[in-house]
Amino acid sequence: MTEDELARLQLLAAIEGNSKYWSGEVQMHGATLLVDRLKSNVYNGGKHSGEKIAERIKAISVDALKEEISDCFLITPDSIDWPVQLNDLAAPPFALIGLGIRELLAGTKQSIGVVGTRTPTAYGSRIASEFAACLCDRDWTVVSGGAFGIDSAAHRGALAAEGETIAILGGGVRSIFPSGNDRLFTEIAAHGLLLSEVLPSVPAVPHRFLIRNRLIAALSRATLVVEAAHRSGSLRTARDAAELFRPVMAVPGLITSPTSEGCHRLINERRAELVSSVAEIVELIEPM
Numbered sequence: 001m002t003e004d005e006l007a008r009l010q011l012l013a014a015i016e017g018n019s020k021y022w023s024g025e026v027q028m029h030g031a032t033l034l035v036d037r038l039k040s041n042v043y044n045g046g047k048h049s050g051e052k053i054a055e056r057i058k059a060i061s062v063d064a065l066k067e068e069i070s071d072c073f074l075i076t077p078d079s080i081d082w083p084v085q086l087n088d089l090a091a092p093p094f095a096l097i098g099l100g101i102r103e104l105l106a107g108t109k110q111s112i113g114v115v116g117t118r119t120p121t122a123y124g125s126r127i128a129s130e131f132a133a134c135l136c137d138r139d140w141t142v143v144s145g146g147a148f149g150i151d152s153a154a155h156r157g158a159l160a161a162e163g164e165t166i167a168i169l170g171g172g173v174r175s176i177f178p179s180g181n182d183r184l185f186t187e188i189a190a191h192g193l194l195l196s197e198v199l200p201s202v203p204a205v206p207h208r209f210l211i212r213n214r215l216i217a218a219l220s221r222a223t224l225v226v227e228a229a230h231r232s233g234s235l236r237t238a239r240d241a242a243e244l245f246r247p248v249m250a251v252p253g254l255i256t257s258p259t260s261e262g263c264h265r266l267i268n269e270r271r272a273e274l275v276s277s278v279a280e281i282v283e284l285i286e287p288m
């Protein structure tokens with residue numbers, strides 16, 4: 001493990017993701033020097049929790065960190081397979097931890113995010129699964145978040161088509177959440193890829209799901225929303241994608257269905273293209 005990789009691993013352990021300030025410090029000083037500066041109390045007295053972060057880093061056992069990721073792999077911006085589209089984020093991850101088929105990272109050059117509600121209708125689940133399978137048949141990699149509902153349907157559709165799928169998690173790659181998706185995650189780890197910007201054993205907590213949404217949006221060349229309520233985390237993913245100038249698409253549903261309100265809102269506000277078939281999706285995104 002290089003000095004930079006070790007430093008980035010320490011930063012992952014000590015700093016919550018999506019911090020524009022600390023991402024800026026990494027870009028300015030490099031990960032290794034930033035860790036040294038933190039240990040030297042350079043940031044004490046600041047407003048960005050420098051003292052607390054320094055305490056965490058000083059308390060971290062390097063050997064324990066290495067053991068923590070022994071059955072996983074670490075991806076940093078210096079890695080040959082680092083997804084360069086992540087660099088478009090205002091706060092790129094310090095590094096990513098993966099479990100599964102690392103070669104799938106090459107597929108992110110032609111990937112599409114499929115997201116939606118955790119409580120879909122039978123219609124929404126079927127559309128997510130069928131669209132994901134058809135996209136895989138056209139050599140697109142399906143990216144989602146591993147949650148119940150639309151996420152799970154998209155992953156299962158991709159796996160059924162023997163295609164490539166990547167799950168970006170709100171917790172560590174060995175801290176399965178939701179636990180009811182344990183079998184699905186095992187299958188993704190065997191035939192796809194699990195990714196996270198926290199250590200493998202770190203539990204998922206609500207705010208990390210919002211943080212990870214930006215990674216789904218950035219890793220994907222376009223984002224498809226299949227069923228989303230008026231207040232849905234998947235709308236955050238759509239917003240993140242739009243801010244990165246990535247195409248956003250939404251599948252329409254029944255006007256009486258609460259689970260389609262978010263999709264209709266995106267379409268009505270011209271923040272998403274209405275799509276009703278895989279052919280329309282491909283027509284929109286293939287020129288990219």
